[in-house]
Amino acid sequence: MFSPRVVSLVPRTGPRRFMSTASKLTTVEVNDKTGIATLTMCRPPVNGQNLELLLDIKSSIKEIENDSSRGLIITSASPKVFCAGLDILEMHKPDQQRLRAVWTELQNVWCALYGISMPTAAAINGHAPAGGCLLATACEYRVMVPDCRIGLNETQLGIIAPKWLVSGFLNILPKRVAERALTQSRLFTTDEALQEGLIDEIANSKEEAVEKCAAFIGTFSKVNPVARALTKLQFRAENLRQFHKEREQDVENFLSLVNRPEVQKGIGAYLEGLKKKKANKQ
Ligand SMILES: CC/C=C\C/C=C\C/C=C\CCC/C=C/C(=O)SCCNC(=O)CCNC(=O)[C@H](O)C(C)(C)COP(=O)(O)OP(=O)(O)OC[C@H]1O[C@@H](n2cnc3c(N)ncnc32)[C@H](O)[C@@H]1OP(=O)(O)O
Numbered sequence: 001m002f003s004p005r006v007v008s009l010v011p012r013t014g015p016r017r018f019m020s021t022a023s024k025l026t027t028v029e030v031n032d033k034t035g036i037a038t039l040t041m042c043r044p045p046v047n048g049q050n051l052e053l054l055l056d057i058k059s060s061i062k063e064i065e066n067d068s069s070r071g072l073i074i075t076s077a078s079p080k081v082f083c084a085g086l087d088i089l090e091m092h093k094p095d096q097q098r099l100r101a102v103w104t105e106l107q108n109v110w111c112a113l114y115g116i117s118m119p120t121a122a123a124i125n126g127h128a129p130a131g132g133c134l135l136a137t138a139c140e141y142r143v144m145v146p147d148c149r150i151g152l153n154e155t156q157l158g159i160i161a162p163k164w165l166v167s168g169f170l171n172i173l174p175k176r177v178a179e180r181a182l183t184q185s186r187l188f189t190t191d192e193a194l195q196e197g198l199i200d201e202i203a204n205s206k207e208e209a210v211e212k213c214a215a216f217i218g219t220f221s222k223v224n225p226v227a228r229a230l231t232k233l234q235f236r237a238e239n240l241r242q243f244h245k246e247r248e249q250d251v252e253n254f255l256s257l258v259n260r261p262e263v264q265k266g267i268g269a270y271l272e273g274l275k276k277k278k279a280n281k282q
Pocket residue numbers: 045046048049080081083084085086087088089091127129130131132153154157159160161162165254257258263267270274275277278
């Protein structure tokens with residue numbers, strides 16, 4: 001179903017770039033000076049996480065890991081949206097096999113990003129609801145541009161974010177703030193996110209956000225990388241262990257939830273809402 005991955009390496013003069021897949025839903029650029037890889041999601045208009053984008057993100061993370069980069073920065077090619085979360089079309093009247101693959105790949109992406117040993121940072125250059133927030137909170141550091149929103153708004157959609165999906169959020173926020181945000185489906189503004197500690201810095205542009213992420217990664221230059229990696233993984237091991245224990249059941253739960261007639265009705269209504277928003281804009 002998927003084309004084989006094509007990796008073309010440009011010689012190491014200046015920043016080197018390799019397109020991570022034939023489908024080009026992500027690109028990876030490694031800065032030769034710093035050794036930091038920037039993974040950019042490029043699925044217009046909002047980086048909706050369909051199966052192909054998730055597969056591409058996973059492969060790009062693995063490539064960066066195998067390339068022994070000094071760190072990973074994740075960002076988006078879209079001017080206003082970091083990532084809008086799961087592609088809602090994948091969940092509306094779904095093909096069952098594909099739906100199963102979508103959720104499995106979301107799990108795989110989270111696991112690869114959350115569990116990678118190198119330093120990670122998210123340059124959040126736009127809105128980051130739901131699955132977008134998942135990617136950002138799997139990283140160790142977050143820099144966001146002004147006037148955007150980030151959070152886990154699942155309950156507003158009538159759905160429940162499983163424990164593994166919330167664990168990045170819980171690494172960052174006090175439990176009480178996290179519980180309230182999840183139950184209220186709160187989408188934090190950039191300023192609120194900084195105030196609560198959900199993001200670490202604000203940047204005025206995507207470029208500045210990437211620079212600040214690189215500066216964060218640079219803070220580890222004098223730290224023993226093996227000791228750093230083991231310490232990071234020590235903090236994350238319990239969440240990962242729990243995730244692996246529950247991941248198969250989690251897929252079944254997801255399928256059963258999405259297939260419920262009332263959830264399908266809700267997804268349909270949500271899609272209509274997005275269409276109306278478009279009509280009102282025109
Ligand atoms: C709905 C899910 C229901 C059930 C799932 C059931 C069980 C799941 C159990 C747990 C799941 C938890 C894990 C993760 C879940 C998710 O990620 S669900 C997705 C949640 N995402 C959102 O709620 C975001 C919705 N989008 C927005 O709020 C806005 O679009 C935006 C703030 C991201 C950007 O705003 P604007 O810049 O104003 O752009 P538009 O709104 O005009 O959108 C442009 C274009 O993109 C389409 N679009 C937007 N979001 C999605 C999406 N998530 N999937 C697919 N398509 C999306 C939108 O319709 C517009 O398309 P066009 O009209 O131009 O064709």
